[in-house]
Amino acid sequence: DTEVTQTPKHLVMGMTNKKSLKCEQHMGHRAMYWYKQKAKKPPELMFVYSYEKLSINESVPSRFSPECPNSSLLNLHLHALQPEDSALYLCASSQQPGLNEKLFFGSGTQLSVL
Amino acid sequence: AQSVTQLDSHVSVSEGTPVLLRCNYSSSYSPSLFWYVQHPNKGLQLLLKYTSAATLVKGINGFEAEFKKSETSFHLTKPSAHMSDAAEYFCVVSDQRVTGGGNKLTFGTGTQLKVEL
Numbered sequence: 001d002t003e004v005t006q007t008p009k010h011l012v013m014g015m016t017n018k019k020s021l022k023c024e025q026h027m028g029h030r031a032m033y034w035y036k037q038k039a040k041k042p043p044e045l046m047f048v049y050s051y052e053k054l055s056i057n058e059s060v061p062s063r064f065s066p067e068c069p070n071s072s073l074l075n076l077h078l079h080a081l082q083p084e085d086s087a088l089y090l091c092a093s094s095q096q097p098g099l100n101e102k103l104f105f106g107s108g109t110q111l112s113v114l
Numbered sequence: 115a116q117s118v119t120q121l122d123s124h125v126s127v128s129e130g131t132p133v134l135l136r137c138n139y140s141s142s143y144s145p146s147l148f149w150y151v152q153h154p155n156k157g158l159q160l161l162l163k164y165t166s167a168a169t170l171v172k173g174i175n176g177f178e179a180e181f182k183k184s185e186t187s188f189h190l191t192k193p194s195a196h197m198s199d200a201a202e203y204f205c206v207v208s209d210q211r212v213t214g215g216g217n218k219l220t221f222g223t224g225t226q227l228k229v230e231l
Contacts, residue, residue: 004157042204042221043158056218090157099208100146100165103219105157 006106023074023091031097032074035090050097081113116141116207120222133192135225137205147188148206200229
């Protein structure tokens with residue numbers, strides 16, 4: 001299994017809603033990542049988990065809350081989002097958290113905030 | 115600090131002709147360099163990576179890239195384009211050491227490749 005699976009594929013939410021994005025991999029990878037990608041733009045790093053511990057937070061607003069319950073799962077909890085948070089949210093994983101590591105990306109969750 | 119410049123936002127080629135996507139990088143260290151491809155509404159897929167071994171790197175689907183330190187370039191090429199190559203291509207650099215671990219990639223702004231019949 002060489003896949004990173006993200007659910008849901010699409011999500012529409014209001015600004016007062018609470019929702020969660022889920023990401024799962026069964027490749028035994030020990031680093032997992034959240035990226036945000038606006039249309040026609042490159043992905044922007046949000047968070048990195050290394051051995052289930054948060055190692056990078058790129059000054060992301062607190063309305064985004066990551067969680068890594070175990071080495072296979074990564075969640076992104078969403079609360080009180082703004083319309084400008086609408087984007088494709090990509091999860092990725094790598095075998096180790098090193099500089100040369102290949103990242104495996106999921107297909108993303110397309111989020112629309114109304 | 116690391117940065118990546120993709121010189122062309124759009125490239126259009128005819129099927130069967132060569133592809134050249136240009137990338138220049140800036141890095142304080144010896145970088146790792148990657149090319150990723152993204153098809154519409156999909157995640158990113160690694161095409162190839164350079165990690166200070168051979169300067170000519172071969173990737174999947176017939177793509178290759180050459181690392182030229184003197185020119186700080188890492189251009190992506192393919193001898194003959196196929197319709198299925200139409201996608202967004204990102205040049206990526208990684209040289210930042212992060213306390214606690216984690217791979218901090220810097221993406222270029224992307225090149226949209228169009229392949230015409």
